[in-house]
Amino acid sequence: MTAHAVTLASVRGIDDASVHASVDWLLRVVGAEHNMWTRTGSFLHLIKARLDVSHEGWPWREGNATWIEPTAHTLVALKKIASHYRGPEVEKRVRDGEQLVLSRRCTDGGWNYGTPNMLYFDLPSYPETTALALLGLDGVNDPGVSQGLDVARKFHAETKSSLGKAWLQIALRCHGKDVPTPAEGAFISHDLMLASLELLGHPKGNYKLFQVGGRA
């Protein structure tokens, strides 16, 4: 929620003490698995999932582990606010967060909630989390991003999920990819959250809200 507030403040040109306090809070929060015990456990293969726990990322709630969705939203927020925020910490956390997202990519090339494997079995990616991860990786030049975009395009063509499709439209457009424009009247959903995302993902929508340097 704080990440969304910072993103909105940024696109509306708000740069005051409360925004800086929110950014300070985001910079303080780290995934709880980024500690000595988990890193030692991971090194000794005592953890049931093969995870790179060397990066910090962001959890859903303080004191919990890092996941893709909160990390992606925070990356969007911090990248947007970076030019207004003095100090090297933003840049450092952004680079580390991007590495975390890249390290959590599933073997199929997309992303799920943040665990690419469990008990040495690979887990599949999902449309909505693939889209969110790509939003967090906006501006990153890495083969993982290109492969992720291919998976996103495939998901967009195949998924029945309105939520997944809406996030994919936003992410693909932010990355400058062509996405078929929905036919007139093909949306909007009755669900307010979903309708908002569908409108954001429209070619004339405010999808740039999520882009690095983009203005709504």
Next chain:
Amino acid sequence: MTRRKFALLSGAAIVGGYGGIKAQKLQKPPKLPDGPVGNSAVAVIRARSYSDDLASRMLEGIRQCGLDVRGKRVLLKPNLVEFDPATVINTNANVIAAAVEVFHQLGAAEVKIGEGPGHRRDTLDMADDARYRALIPKFESIFTDLNRDDVSSIKSFAGEEDFYFPKTVLGADLIVSLAKMKTHHWAGATLSMKNFFGVVPGSVYGWPKNKLHYYGIPESIVALNRQFGRKAFAIVDGVIGMEGNGPIQGTPKPAGVLVMGSDLVAVDSTCCRVMGIDPEKVSYLRMAADLGHVRSERIDQRGETIASVRTNFELSHDFKDFRLA
């Protein structure tokens, strides 16, 4: 202390700790407490296929357990986790449809369905894949996505001063855990008690509901059942269960049963015995032994005997020593 000495001592401590844990696992666990006063009824009803008359089988089991639902607001809580056409992750749609019919027939004032999946955001899309929309009459009008429902807080739960639950859950008079009979790579088995993870709202705790993992999976299962178990009934879909690397990547395992009862600890213990798992080795059941009955002599088995329906589910590597003798 030199770096070499520190490394050696750390290594020794880790090996010692690991050995201690292993030795503890091999020890025979202490005897379980007696549990609540009186015995618990659990019905094991045979249902070989989803095309059987599930409603009449369910009715038979509910009557054998003596459940009265007249005038109650009933919330059916299926297990909808993810969808994979190659396996059987979720409570079958026919079981849910039968439950809707049966609870109406038994005089419930209202029958709703609610679920809050832990991995995926688009609950209705998954419900579509699992054929809930196609096979459950008026599904969308009676379904609530518990991840996005309005919430209210309760005091002192899972280490939090205020913990939020969906109003649909808090307002129900009876919650029916319509669980799937599956093995689980963290808990050993996932049955009617673990199914309560789905009442924790993702809008507050995220996807996955990582707060529960940090509190401890067995601890969270017990806490949720301490909170809701008194107004709960369980119907476990074991027509086709899942064995091996459950709860998502296992393989289908026909067990041909529906297992029901008001004591969810007793229902899960019975399911474990049907699956060839020793319930006294399942940590969440041991921890819940004051809430309900684990020991077979305290469970009044109705319907089929366990011996007649027992079919050993393949256990994942960490739970091989859970096999029932």
